[in-house]
Amino acid sequence: MTIExxxxxxxxxxxxxxxxxxxxxxxxxxTDDDLAALEMTRIFDRCWLYVGHESEVPAPGSxxxxxxxxxxxxxxxxxxxxxxxxxxxxxxRGALICSQPAGQTRSFRCPYHDxxxxxxxxxxxxxLPDGYGPGFRKADFxxxxxxxxxxxxxxxxxxxxxxxxxxxxxxxxxxxxLDLIDDQSEVGMEVxxxxxxxxxxxxWKLMMENSVDIYHFRAxxxxxxxxxxxxxxxxxxxxxxxxxxxGLGHAANELTPAAARPLAYWTPMFPAEVRSRIxxxxxxFVDRFGAExxxxxxxxxxxxxxxxNVMIIDAIGITxxxxxxxxxxxxxxxSVALAPKDEDPDIRELRKSHYLTFLGPAGFATPDDxxxxxxxxxxYLNRTVRYSDLSRGMNKEIxxxxxxxxxxxxxRQWDRLMHGDDGHFEVAHRGEMVAHRAETVAHRGEMVAHRAETVAHRGETVAHRAETVAHRAEMQGAEPR
Amino acid sequence: xxxxLTVDEAAPVRLWHRVSQFLFREARLLDEWRLRxxxxxxxxxxxxxxxxxxxxxxxxxxxxxxxxxxxxxxRQRIEQLLNxxxxxxxxxxxxxxxxxxxxxxxDRGTHLDVAANVVVYRFGHGRSDxxxxxxRFELVVEGESLRVRRRVVVLDHExxxxxxxxxxxx
Ligand code: FES
Ligand SMILES: [Fe+2]
Numbered sequence: 001m002t003i004e005x006x007x008x009x010x011x012x013x014x015x016x017x018x019x020x021x022x023x024x025x026x027x028x029x030x031t032d033d034d035l036a037a038l039e040m041t042r043i044f045d046r047c048w049l050y051v052g053h054e055s056e057v058p059a060p061g062s063x064x065x066x067x068x069x070x071x072x073x074x075x076x077x078x079x080x081x082x083x084x085x086x087x088x089x090x091x092x093r094g095a096l097i098c099s100q101p102a103g104q105t106r107s108f109r110c111p112y113h114d115x116x117x118x119x120x121x122x123x124x125x126x127x128l129p130d131g132y133g134p135g136f137r138k139a140d141f142x143x144x145x146x147x148x149x150x151x152x153x154x155x156x157x158x159x160x161x162x163x164x165x166x167x168x169x170x171x172x173x174x175x176x177x178l179d180l181i182d183d184q185s186e187v188g189m190e191v192x193x194x195x196x197x198x199x200x201x202x203x204w205k206l207m208m209e210n211s212v213d214i215y216h217f218r219a220x221x222x223x224x225x226x227x228x229x230x231x232x233x234x235x236x237x238x239x240x241x242x243x244x245x246x247g248l249g250h251a252a253n254e255l256t257p258a259a260a261r262p263l264a265y266w267t268p269m270f271p272a273e274v275r276s277r278i279x280x281x282x283x284x285f286v287d288r289f290g291a292e293x294x295x296x297x298x299x300x301x302x303x304x305x306x307x308x309n310v311m312i313i314d315a316i317g318i319t320x321x322x323x324x325x326x327x328x329x330x331x332x333x334x335s336v337a338l339a340p341k342d343e344d345p346d347i348r349e350l351r352k353s354h355y356l357t358f359l360g361p362a363g364f365a366t367p368d369d370x371x372x373x374x375x376x377x378x379x380y381l382n383r384t385v386r387y388s389d390l391s392r393g394m395n396k397e398i399x400x401x402x403x404x405x406x407x408x409x410x411x412r413q414w415d416r417l418m419h420g421d422d423g424h425f426e427v428a429h430r431g432e433m434v435a436h437r438a439e440t441v442a443h444r445g446e447m448v449a450h451r452a453e454t455v456a457h458r459g460e461t462v463a464h465r466a467e468t469v470a471h472r473a474e475m476q477g478a479e480p481r
Numbered sequence: 482x483x484x485x486l487t488v489d490e491a492a493p494v495r496l497w498h499r500v501s502q503f504l505f506r507e508a509r510l511l512d513e514w515r516l517r518x519x520x521x522x523x524x525x526x527x528x529x530x531x532x533x534x535x536x537x538x539x540x541x542x543x544x545x546x547x548x549x550x551x552x553x554x555x556r557q558r559i560e561q562l563l564n565x566x567x568x569x570x571x572x573x574x575x576x577x578x579x580x581x582x583x584x585x586x587x588d589r590g591t592h593l594d595v596a597a598n599v600v601v602y603r604f605g606h607g608r609s610d611x612x613x614x615x616x617r618f619e620l621v622v623e624g625e626s627l628r629v630r631r632r633v634v635v636l637d638h639e640x641x642x643x644x645x646x647x648x649x650x651x
Binding site: 101192193194195197198199200201220222223226227230326332333336337348355360364366367368370371372374 | 642
C-alpha cells in the first residue's frame with residue numbers, strides 16, 4: 001500500500017481536547033478516498049471482525065458465504081464439527097469456490113476447473129493431475145484458513161497474522177454485554193432467517209455513530225415515539241441510563257426500555273394474554289441470576305458497539321448490524337435478528353412483528369436514520385464547515401445516554417489505529433487497560449445507582465400509561481370522524 | 482374471419498379487465514398519496530401487507546421480512562406518512578408505479594388470487610430508485626366491488642444496498 005497519510009500537528013482529523021472539553025472530527029474522515037483506503041489496511045486488515053453467529057451454521061457442513069472486511073469468506077462447520085472461516089477464493093486461479101449465500105455441503109467445487117475442497121478447506125480433488133510435476137502437493141493448495149474464534153456464539157475473524165490479542169482480549173469490556181445477550185437463553189440464541197440487506201449513501205462511520213446516539217431519538221424518531229406511545233408505552237425526554245466506554249474502541253449505552261421487551265418485560269404494547277407468560281419468564285431469570293442481574297438482562301435496553309463495524313442493539317428485539325464500507329461515501333448494511341432458540345412461538349411472532357416496526361429498512365425508525373446520515377454526507381459537500389462536534393457529556397463524570405461518549409471511544413480508537421498503533425505495542429496499551437478496568441469498577445457503582453433510578457422510572461411509566469389512556473379517550477372524543 | 486364471443490368466453494375477459502382497472506386505480510391512489518382513500522376503499526378490514534426479505538423471499542414462513550403490517554399497523558404507517566413527521570418522506574417522494582402481466586391465477590368465486598409485475602420508481606431527496614417486484618394479491622369479490630385482503634410484494638432485488646430504505650408503500 002503506497003498511500004501514506006501523515007497528519008501534521010495542527011492538521012489532525014480527531015481533535016480531542018480534554019482541557020477545553022471539546023471533541024471535533026474533521027469531516028474529511030467521511031469524504032476522503034485516501035483515508036477510506038487507509039482504513040482498509042490500518043483498521044479492517046488488523047482488527048478482529050464479526051463474521052456471523054454460530055447458529056447460522058448449525059450442522060456439520062452448514063456454511064454461509066459473505067464479505068468480511070472487504071474479503072469474500074465462507075464460514076463453515078466442517079464434518080468434524082469445527083467452525084472455520086475460509087477464504088472464498090480458489091488457490092488455483094482465484095474464482096469464488098462458493099457462490100451460494102448459504103447451504104450445507106461435504107465439499108466445495110470450484111466451477112472454473114473443478115478443483116474440489118473438503119468442508120474443512122483441504123484440496124481433495126484435481127482433474128487431470130498428470131499435468132503437475134512431483135513438486136505439486138495438494139496439501140499446499142488448500143483454501144486459506146483465516147484465524148477465527150468465537151465468543152459466546154459470536155464468530156470473529158482477523159486477517160492480521162500478527163494480531164497480538166486473543167479475541168477475548170480484543171473484545172475487552174464488550175464481553176460483559178455479549179454475556180448479557182447470550183445469557184438470555186439456556187439453550188442458546190439463534191439468528192432468525194431473513195436478513196435485511198440494505199445500505200446508505202454515506203460513510204460507514206456515520207452509521208456507527210448513529211447507532212449509539214440516543215440524543216437524536218426524540219427529535220428524529222417522532223413517529224416511532226408517537227407509535228409506541230399510542231400503544232401505551234412512554235418515552236421520556238431523559239431516560240435512566242448511561243453511556244460507557246468499554247476500551248479499545250468498544251462502547252455501550254444502557255437504558256430504561258422505552259417499549260416492551262419480548263424476552264421478559266411486558267408493557268401494554270403487548271397483548272394481555274402473554275403478560276403472565278412474560279412475567280413467568282422474568283421470574284425464572286430472577287431464580288437463575290438473582291434479582292439484580294436478572295433485571296439487567298431482562299429489564300434494560302442496551303446498544304453495544306464493537307469496534308470497528310458491528311452493532312448489537314438489544315431493545316424491542318435484538319439486531320446484529322454489520323456495517324461495511326463500500327467507498328468513502330457508501331456503505332452496505334446487513335441486519336439480522338437474534339432470539340432465544342427455545343422461545344414460545346407466540347412471543348416469537350410478537351418479537352418479529354415489533355422488530356419490524358422499529359428496525360430495518362422499512363421500519364418506523366431506520367429509514368429516517370438512513371436518510372439523515374445521507375443528509376449529513378451531503379452537508380459535508382460544503383467544505384467551508386470543516387468539523388463535526390462530538391463533545392456532549394465531556395463536562396460530566398457520568399455521561400448520560402444522550403451524550404456522545406460512545407462515539408468518542410470509537411473515534412479515539414480509530415485515531416490510534418490510523419496512526420499505526422495497531423495493538424502491536426501491547427505495553428502502551430496495558431496502561432490503558434488498567435485505566436479502563438478502574439473505569440469499569442467505577443461504572444459498576446454507577447450501575448447500582450442507575451438501577452434504583454430504573455425502578456423509579458418504572459413507577460413513572462405506570463403513571464404515564466394511565467395518562468396516555470386518558471389522553472387517548474380524550475382524542476377519540478375530540479377527533480371528527 | 483370473424484369470431485363472435487359467447488357470453489361464457491367474455492366473462493373472464495371482463496373479470497380480467499375489472500381486476501386490471503382495480504390495480505391501476507390502486508397504483509394511482511398510491512402515486513397521488515391518497516393513502517386514506519386507498520385504505521378505506523380498496524382494502525378489507527383484515528388486510529395484511531407484507532414484503533418478504535430479499536434473501537429468503539417469503540419461502541420460509543418463520544423468516545423475518547421487511548414489512549409485515551396488519552390493518553392497525555398499516556393505518557399507523559399511513560397516518561405517519563401523511564402527518565409530516567416522517568423526515569425521510571418530507572418532502573414526499575414522487576412515485577410512479579408501472580403494473581403489467583396482470584393475471585388471475587385462481588378464481589375461487591368469493592376471492593381471486595392475482596399476480597402482477599410491478600416497478601415502482603421513486604424520486605426524492607436527490608435520489609432516484611426503482612423497486613422491481615411481483616404483486617401477489619388476494620382480492621375479495623363483494624358483488625360488483627373488489628377489495629384486497631392479502632397484499633404481498635416480493636422484491637426481485639438481491640439486496641437493497643442501493644436503495645437503503647423502503648419508506649413508501651410498494
Ligand atoms: S480457479 Fe478454481 S479450479 Fe481453477
Ligand atoms: Fe435512530
